[in-house]
Amino acid sequence: MTQQETPVRKVPVACTLNGQETEFLAAPYQSLLEALREVVGLTGTKEGCNDGNCGACTVSLDGRIVDSCLVLAAEVDGKSVDTIEGMAPPHGLHPLQQAFLEEAALQCGICTPGFLVAARALLEREPHPDEHRIRLWLAGNLCRCTGYDKIVRAVQSAADKT
Amino acid sequence: MTTTADRPAQEFKVVGSRPIRHDGVDKVLGRAQYGADLKLPGLIHGAVLRSPYAHAVIKKVDVSRAEAAPGVFAAISGDDMPVTAPKMVDMVEEVTNLKWSSQRVMAHGKAVYRGHPVAAVAAVDQNTALEALKLIEVEYEPLQAVISLEDAMKPDAVIIHDDLVGDHLGEKVSPTNVAEHTRTEFGDPEAAFAEAAHVLERTYTIARAHQGYIEPHSSTAFWSPDDKLTVWTTTQAPFGVRSNVATVLKLPLSDVRVVPMEIGGGFGGKIGLYMEPLAAMLSRKSGRPVKMTMDRKSVFDATGPGPGGQVTAKIGVDKDGKIVAATADIRYMAGAYPGSSISAATAGIFACYKVPNVRIDAYDVVINMSKTAAYRAPGTPQATFASESLISELCEQIGMDPMEFHLLNAAEEGTRRPDGPVFPRIGNVACMEAIKGSDHFKSDLGESSDGKLRGRGLATGYWNGGGNRSSVTISVNDDGVVSLVEGNPDIGGTRTTIAMQAAEVFGLPAHDVHPTVVDTDSVGYNDLTAGSRTTYASGQAAIEAAKQVVEEIKKRMAMIWETEPENVEFEDSVFQNKVAPDQRLTFKEAAGKLGQTGGPVSKTGTVNVRGSGGGSFAAHLVDVEVDPETGKVQILRYTAAQDAGKAVHPSYVEGQFQGGAAQGIGWALNEEYYTSPDGVMQNSSFLDYRMPTALDLPMIDAIVVEVPNTNHPFGVRGIGETSIVPPAPAVGNAIADAIGTRLYQTPMNPSRIMEALANKRNGQNGH
Numbered sequence: 001m002t003q004q005e006t007p008v009r010k011v012p013v014a015c016t017l018n019g020q021e022t023e024f025l026a027a028p029y030q031s032l033l034e035a036l037r038e039v040v041g042l043t044g045t046k047e048g049c050n051d052g053n054c055g056a057c058t059v060s061l062d063g064r065i066v067d068s069c070l071v072l073a074a075e076v077d078g079k080s081v082d083t084i085e086g087m088a089p090p091h092g093l094h095p096l097q098q099a100f101l102e103e104a105a106l107q108c109g110i111c112t113p114g115f116l117v118a119a120r121a122l123l124e125r126e127p128h129p130d131e132h133r134i135r136l137w138l139a140g141n142l143c144r145c146t147g148y149d150k151i152v153r154a155v156q157s158a159a160d161k162t
Numbered sequence: 163m164t165t166t167a168d169r170p171a172q173e174f175k176v177v178g179s180r181p182i183r184h185d186g187v188d189k190v191l192g193r194a195q196y197g198a199d200l201k202l203p204g205l206i207h208g209a210v211l212r213s214p215y216a217h218a219v220i221k222k223v224d225v226s227r228a229e230a231a232p233g234v235f236a237a238i239s240g241d242d243m244p245v246t247a248p249k250m251v252d253m254v255e256e257v258t259n260l261k262w263s264s265q266r267v268m269a270h271g272k273a274v275y276r277g278h279p280v281a282a283v284a285a286v287d288q289n290t291a292l293e294a295l296k297l298i299e300v301e302y303e304p305l306q307a308v309i310s311l312e313d314a315m316k317p318d319a320v321i322i323h324d325d326l327v328g329d330h331l332g333e334k335v336s337p338t339n340v341a342e343h344t345r346t347e348f349g350d351p352e353a354a355f356a357e358a359a360h361v362l363e364r365t366y367t368i369a370r371a372h373q374g375y376i377e378p379h380s381s382t383a384f385w386s387p388d389d390k391l392t393v394w395t396t397t398q399a400p401f402g403v404r405s406n407v408a409t410v411l412k413l414p415l416s417d418v419r420v421v422p423m424e425i426g427g428g429f430g431g432k433i434g435l436y437m438e439p440l441a442a443m444l445s446r447k448s449g450r451p452v453k454m455t456m457d458r459k460s461v462f463d464a465t466g467p468g469p470g471g472q473v474t475a476k477i478g479v480d481k482d483g484k485i486v487a488a489t490a491d492i493r494y495m496a497g498a499y500p501g502s503s504i505s506a507a508t509a510g511i512f513a514c515y516k517v518p519n520v521r522i523d524a525y526d527v528v529i530n531m532s533k534t535a536a537y538r539a540p541g542t543p544q545a546t547f548a549s550e551s552l553i554s555e556l557c558e559q560i561g562m563d564p565m566e567f568h569l570l571n572a573a574e575e576g577t578r579r580p581d582g583p584v585f586p587r588i589g590n591v592a593c594m595e596a597i598k599g600s601d602h603f604k605s606d607l608g609e610s611s612d613g614k615l616r617g618r619g620l621a622t623g624y625w626n627g628g629g630n631r632s633s634v635t636i637s638v639n640d641d642g643v644v645s646l647v648e649g650n651p652d653i654g655g656t657r658t659t660i661a662m663q664a665a666e667v668f669g670l671p672a673h674d675v676h677p678t679v680v681d682t683d684s685v686g687y688n689d690l691t692a693g694s695r696t697t698y699a700s701g702q703a704a705i706e707a708a709k710q711v712v713e714e715i716k717k718r719m720a721m722i723w724e725t726e727p728e729n730v731e732f733e734d735s736v737f738q739n740k741v742a743p744d745q746r747l748t749f750k751e752a753a754g755k756l757g758q759t760g761g762p763v764s765k766t767g768t769v770n771v772r773g774s775g776g777g778s779f780a781a782h783l784v785d786v787e788v789d790p791e792t793g794k795v796q797i798l799r800y801t802a803a804q805d806a807g808k809a810v811h812p813s814y815v816e817g818q819f820q821g822g823a824a825q826g827i828g829w830a831l832n833e834e835y836y837t838s839p840d841g842v843m844q845n846s847s848f849l850d851y852r853m854p855t856a857l858d859l860p861m862i863d864a865i866v867v868e869v870p871n872t873n874h875p876f877g878v879r880g881i882g883e884t885s886i887v888p889p890a891p892a893v894g895n896a897i898a899d900a901i902g903t904r905l906y907q908t909p910m911n912p913s914r915i916m917e918a919l920a921n922k923r924n925g926q927n928g929h
Contacts, residue, residue, distance in 0.1 A: 109185075136856075
């Protein structure tokens with residue numbers, strides 16, 4: 001049976017998105033990742049695998065980091081979602097964003113939003129993690145360009161400055 | 163960390179500093195527009211139906227039911243694609259036949275790899291397109307899949323392409339699956355082996371490994387009613403896509419405009435065509451812009467990994483350990499169409515050494531898997547796994563320290579590379595010396611407290627890279643800032659490294675040069691972002707453009723100062739009249755006076771850089787710990803030394819060394835295509851393919867060696883690729899040091915380690 005034969009009713013979703021009350025309509029099968037990118041228009045959250053293995057689509061859901069490709073959009077009704085677009089203060093950068101720039105922690109940059117959102121959640125819980133803790137926390141985010149060295153250093157540098 | 167080896171006489175102000183990259187803020191804010199981020203008015207979404215068989219005759223494709231479904235705008239199959247005549251084109255890192263490029267992007271009559279596109283649809287959204295694929299009727303007649311060297315090369319092999327004419331040492335052969343057999347010979351290796359004090363021969367098997375870029379391919383096309391085609395795509399080669407799309411779709415070259423989106427990794431895998439012609443045909447049929455984005459499984463199934471294969475290598479040395487001869491037989495599986503970098507493998511396998519007598523045979527073999535693509539130093543990590551593992555084992559057998567062996571036999575300026583070219587000034591020895599002087603090399607390996615086994619391994623590597631064509635346009639703004647327009651997608655910071663070279667000429671801060679990557683209608687021709695050429699060759703175009711700008715401003719200053727242009731000097735960002743030295747203006751002051759002296763200043767530098775200037779050598783040192791209970795290998799410490807000539811932005815140079823090392827470690831320990839006998843990849847997800855995570859790796863110490871390149875005004879070498887060459891043998895040599903027996907196959911995963919340990923207990927070795 002195809003979607004065309006049975007028109008799918010879209011589901012209204014009301015959530016707090018990057019601190020703003022936001023409403024949108026999502027198809028019941030749509031992931032949060034797809035809804036953010038295709039419905040809301042926030043493309044900073046990236047799709048690398050769409051099966052929860054690469055972390056490029058990491059967002060914060062009620063303060064917990066999730067792979068947004070594994071969450072249905074309809075599930076975030078009444079919840080709080082924070083994406084890369086909400087990370088920087090107006091006309092500024094989050095200390096992690098600044099550290100990623102200064103430490104050259106990105107090459108192609110496609111994994112960067114996911115790493116930043118994940119690293120922010122780490123530093124919010126543990127302001128001064130050691131190297132092993134950073135590596136363990138970020139093991140769900142794949143980067144193919146950097147070998148992780150400069151990413152780990154950037155997180156350490158941001159932690160040192162806060 | 164920078165060594166002072168053969169320091170250049172030149173002093174730099176900008177080159178060698180570490181400014182924040184120009185595109186960095188956009189990328190940390192999530193604002194940078196990658197392929198899949200594109201939005202256009204009226205945009206619809208495409209999806210591809212892929213062959214479930216690795217080898218099958220396609221007897222019928224009927225897209226009519228899909229095309230009639232609500233929400234579907236267009237559907238196509240191989241019948242809709244123009245028939246392309248055979249034509250060989252050189253893509254710098256790979257040579258390809260456009261007929262095969264055309265067939266590869268959409269099967270016509272026969273599917274030759276699992277995931278081969280058979281049909282495509284475009285619909286109002288992604289889900290509708292995916293549902294519509296289910297309405298396409300395809301009748302297949304499955305054929306026996308050829309997925310190993312043995313099956314492909316045996317006398318009665320199933321033939322994949324009836325029309326493939328192999329070139330076997332100059333002889334035309336058909337039918338065959340061996341597209342090419344080449345031989346490189348110098349001296350008399352057999353006579354030298356006969357005289358040698360010690361000879362060792364081994365065969366190594368290297369797995370297919372994927373580039374593993376995190377961004378799946380994404381292409382959008384709009385075919386306008388006036389037959390102008392615009393393609394927005396994530397590619398390393400916008401100008402290559404332009405010419406190949408034009409050829410495949412039979413359009414005039416200049417009616418195709420390619421807009422390179424930000425690119426989320428490529429490593430050579432985003433050079434060839436994939437969905438661009440399909441999106442274009444769907445756009446033509448629908449009248450809408452069509453976006454097509456691959457899922458991860460299709461990226462693994464249907465885009466090019468680096469080739470797997472077998473290498474038999476043999477080396478002979480005299481009583482002092484000096485190499486007297488080396489030979490190799492390199493057999494690579496190209497995938498479903500020819501072209502597996504065997505010439506680069508031939509060039510690279512013994513390039514780090516002086517080899518007086520040599521023979522290298524290489525075979526390019528087609529099999530029923532997706533066509534391989536360039537993957538960072540294409541063909542060379544595989545060949546080097548053989549040569550560097552062989553040399554390490556030889557050193558064990560003759561009781562010679564590998565470092566001393568390398569230094570005794572190292573290629574240097576004037577050495578003839580085994581396939582012919584003679585090296586100019588190179589950094590091979592300097593990299594070895596850098597490792598020898600490192601804290602890591604001097605450190606004690608230490609002992610594990612819990613029964614694990616430790617070992618240390620060393621390996622070298624070489625990648626030549628290239629120069630080729632680039633165009634850069636620089637325009638001067640009234641405030642003395644300059645804009646720089648370039649055509650190379652920025653895959654890892656090259657906007658900044660190119661801008662820094664122009665800034666060096668102007669004596670301006672790096673951020674007073676504003677680089678932009680533009681589409682193929684907006685800048686002169688640029689070869690692709692690959693071959694370690696972007697910073698090296700497009701940097702030279704930027705230097706050329708900047709010098710032209712300086713010459714033009716000298717003329718303008720001469721006009722103002724009523725003197726001859728020859729009397730105007732430019733130094734430290736100041737123009738000065740040397741006959742009236744009080745007449746001086748900074749670059750920024752001069753920039754404000756261009757309007758009154760003839761109008762805006764805008765200059766284009768174009769280059770066709772011949773060769774790389776000797777390439778970039780590397781030496782890697784690694785400590786591992788092997789758990790004999792589980793076979794797991796942990797990387798304890800890793801140091802990568804590589805010659806950058808002159809590091810333009812040392813942080814991004816280090817990043818290339820570290821990233822290549824990480825990819826090579828993945829290839830060494832985990833990564834492979836695990837394939838069923840009928841040619842279906844069984845581990846086509848990131849979870850099962852298992853690339854290294856942050857937890858799998860230690861910090862990677864990067865030692866930037868600088869032996870200036872005589873072929874670049876600032877001494878710069880292309881450095882992007884060499885770093886993937888040494889890791890697999892370095893790790894293998896470290897494992898051998900740890901467990902006292904060798905593995906001759908990648909990946910050296912836990913099951914193979916356990917097997918090697920069991921064989922050792924039974925008194926066998928693995929070769």
